[in-house]
Amino acid sequence: MANKAVLFYGLESIAEAGITDVGMIVGDTAAEIEEAVGDGSQFGLKVTYIPQERPLGLAHAVLIARDYLGDDDFVMYLGDNFIVGGITDLVDEFRGNRPDAQILLTRVADPRAFGVAELDPSGQVIGLEEKPDRPKSDLALVGVYLFTPLIHEAVRAIEPSWRGELEITHAIQHLIDSRADVRSTVITGYWKDTGNVGDMLEVNRMVLEGMDRRIDGDADTASETIGRVVVEEGARIVNSRIVGPAVIGAGTVISNSYVGPFTSIAENCRITDSELEFSIVLRDSSIQGVGRIEASLIGRHVEVTPAPSVPSAHRFVLGDHSKVQITS
Template identity: 65%
Template structure:
């Protein structure tokens, strides 16, 4: 079995971060989200991996290399434009040949990995096996409608009126019949070859499409809120370890990991939180579910439930929450200006000014 990882999307919902960086390389827990997927693929016993790349190909290739650090052999497949998940399968035909394969979305995060479902597919193969999970807003995803026997009868991509709350998780298992399906379908109204349309073609042809509903954690890290939630989940399992320099005036509470080369002075760190190599935290508060990347400088500031990417600085800012701060960013207080209130008040008005 092979794996095909789609890592060519433009990440419009994560702009402006993705104007200069691949969305699959935005870190959670100080590790690119793509790496969690590659590690899960390796844990499932798959070694041959194709990665579909687009405009950020050079960045992805630099980060992943030949795959050997993950125990993988990686082949890069160039996609000239983000024309849909099924298009990714279409252009990977030569790499995939007629082997069964796992299709994995590079910006998806599945707690527990995919080893179990891959093993199940190997022992009991079919034309397609999908993972489903209940979501509060199915209009954002591909949605599956199940029949009375629990089998999938219809799929729809981002429906306005969903027939169920079961969304397709970003990991699919396919046999070779999917290659006929992606050649048979036409672009959707969005101009993309939808994987849901290809799977619907398999259903309409009477082929064997099965599903497994999972209850574990899954996140499509397509926007800032999803990234922060994935970061929170990763940090829940953080192992405590202080390897950097921490002075006697610093208080550390809970599970906190401080990397070698980091310096923490006169600060309060409340875990779970992670401080990357060569970061410098001075006179500051770093609260739970915060990831501080390498080379970041935080001074006289407070930050909680946030992700700060490499080489940024935060100085003199009293409170930052639920934020995603990119690379080499400077955050400082604005100059104070005189404030005045101007009113036109009618009779019998009551005004309260804090």
């Protein structure tokens, strides 16, 4: 998001809350994560990596972190969540009141894709469901949880769900059923679970809107930069137009092109004879002569070029009773 990994925003929020020790659950992408995060010192943290054989659920993550966590209170922060304003106030509230567990909730349009909380008239949590077909409320669990060591008993007491996972919602429900003190905070600020391209582009847009204009790289006299544009040192803009908010990474060259609002282009990319808007381009990628691209996520070391000129044609495999409309 704005040329910084979503995970980094979470680690910065954790450090700002006064937490220094982080146990990071890693799986198949462990090597890549360790390369990016290192020992955590760049964030003011001490990171310990805890391997998980396969994704067996959030409660399983707590289970395998038992030795690391000891008898300490802890925050569980899902690495693909983005919360504006951080978690400092939440952590301070938890430290002051110290319930057995505290969860974050936010209202969503379609709660069926989330863990969902049911509250009584006084606001007390009375039930949790994981991705229910018929949600009892529109209050979705945000991916930040605060626990005392009592949660360890709960994760050992539950059975895998129909998905074959140990669900953290089931563990928290076990606490509720055991009359533990489970509290909730409903947040009204910006939150996104960046689990799909649409959400990633939306978070990228929001982050870019908060950036200030900064031109540390080079833009020739034939180029134009308008609004909140960040051109990082070592980047070059040649005969191009950049309309912010947008960020151009170090070592990237934009030539004979247009980069529109809400676009982040990472380091060492090449954009030539193309138009790009409301998109994310990761490092070491090139886009050459492809006209207009929008609402797109382009990964690392990607090459986008025009297709060879061939006669126009359509190819179909159509089932019985199909109806097809074609725009020539």
